[in-house]
Amino acid sequence: MDWDKLRIFHAVASAGSLTHAGDTLHLSQSAVSRQIRALEESLSTTLFHRHARGLILTEQGELLFDAAQAMNKRLEAASARIRDSExxxxxxxxxxxxxxxxxxxxxxxxxxxxxxxxxxxxxxxxxxxxxxxxxxxxxxxxxxxxxxxxxxxxxxxxDIRMQLFATPAYLEKTGTPKNVRDLPNHRLICQAAAATQVSAGAILVRELLSYEVGRTLTVNNYFGVLQGVLANLGIGVLPDYLSQDFPQLVRVLPNIESNEVxxxxxxxxxxxxxxxxxxxxxxxxxxxxxxxxxxxxxx
CATH class of the missing domain: 3.40.190.10 (Periplasmic binding protein-like II)
Structure with missing residues (x-):
């Protein structure tokens, strides 16, 4: 297979457009089109569906793109290693x-x-x-x-653990819970138990939600949970590593935490x-x- 044609095919598939690929490769649209047609002829297949908004890979094109993508990443890694100075x-x-x-x-x-x-x-x-x-x-x-x-x-x-944190302002307003039976008086900020997260965090959330909780705010990542806590919205389930950079946060219910991660x-x-x-x-x-x-x- 012609490596130059494969390189042009990869650029077109990535850009979804002959024109954009040509700009990247510093080639005219007609030159790029000729190379793609020649590649399709050499493989006896159609690599792209053409429509008004651009190009979409065919099933055969997807197979070739996956191979070209893997090859391109290997070449990038080799190039990076060669460039690395001692x-x-x-x-x-x-x-x-x-x-x-x-x-x-x-x-x-x-x-x-x-x-x-x-x-x-x-x-x-x-x-x-x-x-x-x-x-x-x-x-x-x-x-x-x-x-x-x-x-x-x-x-x-x-190793890290998921723990409960809140701001002094929130605790001053709502009171500090002394045990999980006080959770109905508070808003719990956490990831949904079914969301993508470390299993130890999901287990802790499920355990907390097995008790009666007043209100919840679920966010799909810990950064969002942290922002909710910093905004004085409730008690957040957060990784313990943030305590160093956010010393203003207060750990709540210190006997409750996840397993080590x-x-x-x-x-x-x-x-x-x-x-x-x-x-x-x-x-x-x-x-x-x-x-x-x-x-x-x-x-």
Missing amino acids: EEVFGNLRVTTTIGFGSIWLAPRLSKLYDKYPDLSIDLMLEERVLDLPMREADVAIRMKEPSQADLVRKRLM PVFLAFPEELRGSKRIEAFRDFVVEEVVAYRKSRQASA
Whole structure:
């Protein structure tokens, strides 16, 4: 198969338009169209359905795009490794983690990493879905469970628990609950038990909702739960790691918490020698050590 035609096909499939792909590739629309027709002829199939609003992949086109996408990600990884200098850290690093951990704990600390490595660019992908590292959907992940793939380098960073927090203003207005029997007088802010989240958090939410609760506000990530708590809307089910950065919050019902949730950093074995990965890993480990010391000092 002609690699140049495959590259053009990948650009067209990604853009959904001959014109946009041509702009990206610095080719005319007619030149791009000729290459796509030639590829279709060589494969004896139709790769795109054409309509007024653009192009849609056929079933055969989807198969070819999946293969081209995987190949492109492998090439990007190889290119990044080649560019990695033995002395310098630069280039783009794609980091995936959960919305809560990424927005509450990781993102506010990234300035220290940028101060040390100003030529490093971070693509921070926050979502609850577990991205496939071996398939190069991301370079490095911080996950709330141990990765299952065998071809990943992994490091356990810390353990967290889900606990209950509220603001002093909210507690002054509504009173501080002394036990779960006081929950009917309060609004519980949490993720829905069926929402995508760590299992320990879902179990705790189900346990709390088994009691009579006055009102609820459900949000599909911990960052949203935190904003509700900071707005004095109620008592939130939140990860304990936020207590360091939000010391104004008060822990409520301290005898209630989830089981431990392990936090792992992981990346593909093939990126073991990457200076960008090494720099990010060392930065996260240093921040975790500082976080642990701060918690111990305040305990």
